[in-house]
Amino acid sequence: IVTLLSKWKAIGGLYGPFVDGVSNIKVDGRGLHVELGYLGESNRELKEVAGFLATSKMRQMVVNLPRAVPKRMIYEEVSKFLTVPGAPDILAENYAQFRKYMCWVLTCFQNCEQLDRVDPALLKTIRANSTQFWFMRHQDTASLAMLGDPIGLPAIARQDICRYPLPEHQRGERKATYFTLFSKETG
Numbered sequence: 001i002v003t004l005l006s007k008w009k010a011i012g013g014l015y016g017p018f019v020d021g022v023s024n025i026k027v028d029g030r031g032l033h034v035e036l037g038y039l040g041e042s043n044r045e046l047k048e049v050a051g052f053l054a055t056s057k058m059r060q061m062v063v064n065l066p067r068a069v070p071k072r073m074i075y076e077e078v079s080k081f082l083t084v085p086g087a088p089d090i091l092a093e094n095y096a097q098f099r100k101y102m103c104w105v106l107t108c109f110q111n112c113e114q115l116d117r118v119d120p121a122l123l124k125t126i127r128a129n130s131t132q133f134w135f136m137r138h139q140d141t142a143s144l145a146m147l148g149d150p151i152g153l154p155a156i157a158r159q160d161i162c163r164y165p166l167p168e169h170q171r172g173e174r175k176a177t178y179f180t181l182f183s184k185e186t187g
Contacts (some may be wrong), residue, residue, distance in 0.1 A: 032057075032058060032061065034050075034054040034058070036050055036051055036054070036080070036081070036084075037077070037080065047084065048084055048085055051081065051084035051087065052084070052085075052086065055087075055090050058073060059090075059094075062098060062101050062103045063101060065101075067100070067101055067102055068102065069102065070102050070103075070104070071098075071101065071102060071103035071104070072103065072104045072105075072106065073094060073098065073103055073104070073105045073106070074105075074106045074107075074108070075091065075105075075106065075107045075108065076108045077108065077110065078091070078107040078108060078109060078114075079109065079110075079114040079117065079118070082117070082118065088118075088119055088122050091105075091107070091122060091126075092121075092122055092125045092126075095125050095126050095128075095129040095130070096125060096129055099129065105129075107126065111143070113143065115143075115146065115147070127150055127151060130183075131182060131183055132180060132181070132182055132183075133147075133151055133153070133180070133181040134178055134179070134180050134181075135147075135153075135157075135161050135178060135179045135180075135181070136161075136164070136177070136178050137161065137162070137164035137165075137166060137177060138161050138162065139162050141158070141162065144158050144161065144162070145158075151181060151183055152181075152183060153181055157179055160179065161179050164177040164178075164179075165177055
């Protein structure tokens with residue numbers, strides 16, 4: 001065990017300064033942004049520990065802040081986050097529990113094919129605890145059906161989503177095209 005833990009010591013350990021001893025990283029401000037992408041795929045062990053520590057700290061912050069204070073937790077590129085051990089359970093808990101802490105949980109997928117790798121039980125939890133679904137331009141009608149069928153996305157909205165202009169084809173300073181579906185509990 002001593003050999004396994006030696007790389008995690010603050011003095012002389014490869015990763016020690018990251019997890020052992022005093023930190024100079026402040027996590028008590030108005031916002032906290034954790035970017036695990038900078039760790040790269042080659043350092044999986046450090047990425048797993050960083051993912052665990054970051055989500056544990058964020059959860060602690062959400063639970064400890066007054067419930068009346070609005071909070072937001074955004075998982076961009078959630079498919080990457082889901083590769084961290086325990087991440088599906090963390091995400092499911094956030095969706096199932098954080099509403100009572102006035103915390104809005106948002107997950108972002110770059111394309112629908114990433115959803116094929118997500119556990120169907122997790123997708124059901126996300127859908128059951130979501131009342132807003134945002135859609136950007138999407139041209140694969142089969143993937144749009146996979147997303148839209150369970151939440152009741154109207155056919156006319158699907159047609160519009162497939163025809164949205166890309167931001168690079170829009171004029172002016174403000175460029176955006178998206179559709180928001182507000183739904184009741186979708187269980």
